[in-house]
Amino acid sequence: xxxxxxxxxxxxxxxxxxxxxxxxxxxxxxxxxxxxxxxxxxxxxxxxxxxxxxxxxxxxxxxxxxxxxxxxxxxxxxxxxxxxxxxxxxxxxxxxxxxxxxxxxxxxxxxxxxxxxxxxxxxxxxxxxxxxxxxxxxxxxxxxxxxxxxxxxxxxxxxxxxxxxxxxxxxxxxxxxxxxxxxxxxxxxxxxxxxxxxxxxxxxxxxxxxxxxxxxxxxxxxxxxxxxxxxxxxxxxxxxxxxxx
Numbered sequence: 639x640x641x642x643x644x645x646x647x648x649x650x651x652x653x654x655x656x657x658x659x660x661x662x663x664x665x666x667x668x669x670x671x672x673x674x675x676x677x678x679x680x681x682x683x684x685x686x687x688x689x690x691x692x693x694x695x696x697x698x699x700x701x702x703x704x705x706x707x708x709x710x711x712x713x714x715x716x717x718x719x720x721x722x723x724x725x726x727x728x729x730x731x732x733x734x735x736x737x738x739x740x741x742x743x744x745x746x747x748x749x750x751x752x753x754x755x756x757x758x759x760x761x762x763x764x765x766x767x768x769x770x771x772x773x774x775x776x777x778x779x780x781x782x783x784x785x786x787x788x789x790x791x792x793x794x795x796x797x798x799x800x801x802x803x804x805x806x807x808x809x810x811x812x813x814x815x816x817x818x819x820x821x822x823x824x825x826x827x828x829x830x831x832x833x834x835x836x837x838x839x840x841x842x843x844x845x846x847x848x849x850x851x852x853x854x855x856x857x858x859x860x861x862x863x864x865x866x867x868x869x870x871x872x873x874x875x876x877x878x879x880x881x882x883x
Contacts, residue, residue, distance in 0.1 A: 668709040671717040679810045688803030700793035703736035710738025714778035721781035722823045725831040728788035739784035742774035755851040760883050763864045821876040823869040844872045
């Protein structure tokens with residue numbers, strides 16, 4: 639099993655966080671049901687190359703999210719508990735924002751524009767006021783897999799870890815959910831997420847698509863789509879607990 643980053647392998651030197659290899663070999667730190675489902679991926683050569691790339695990046699300078707949160711989406715939402723999947727692109731790349739959940743920011747962090755628009759749509763759709771915190775951890779704990787296509791990023795450089803294997807890994811995540819679960823809701827905002835969702839079996843799952851919530855596109859087909867109520871209606875239809883958005 640390939641080694642990976644986690645919270646025990648950081649130390650502060652000269653004001654910067656640096657990677658420290660405490661042990662030579664370390665198991666992937668990911669929730670057990672996902673470890674079973676993705677075991678084949680962890681053994682693929684591309685994943686070994688990805689691990690080496692990510693370790694090198696975290697060693698050479700600030701990257702996000704913190705090592706302990708790279709697999710946060712999986713650790714908060716076991717495979718059998720997933721009911722809704724929201725697909726993002728890559729983590730926020732400024733300090734203190736990313737917490738391993740797409741679109742989510744840590745408590746106390748100002749809401750990025752896309753997240754502001756998500757909350758506006760929830761308020762219009764369900765009548766729920768904008769929350770005090772931008773952390774979507776509460777969604778994840780209810781069964782919403784908040785999956786970025788790329789799970790890490792170099793500080794200040796959006797998309798800097800794309801094309802190194804994360805996309806193949808998260809494609810496998812989506813394929814496993816599509817094939818082995820039933821009656822999930824996949825929410826695909828924007829063309830990138832929609833292309834990534836091409837593998838989803840529409841006969842087994844509900845797929846909701848719209849423009850991205852970014853200010854550049856939200857008024858061209860994100861607002862007014864009612865994805866949050868539609869997701870809950872579908873879950874209720876199949877005897878599942880609606881999400882408290």
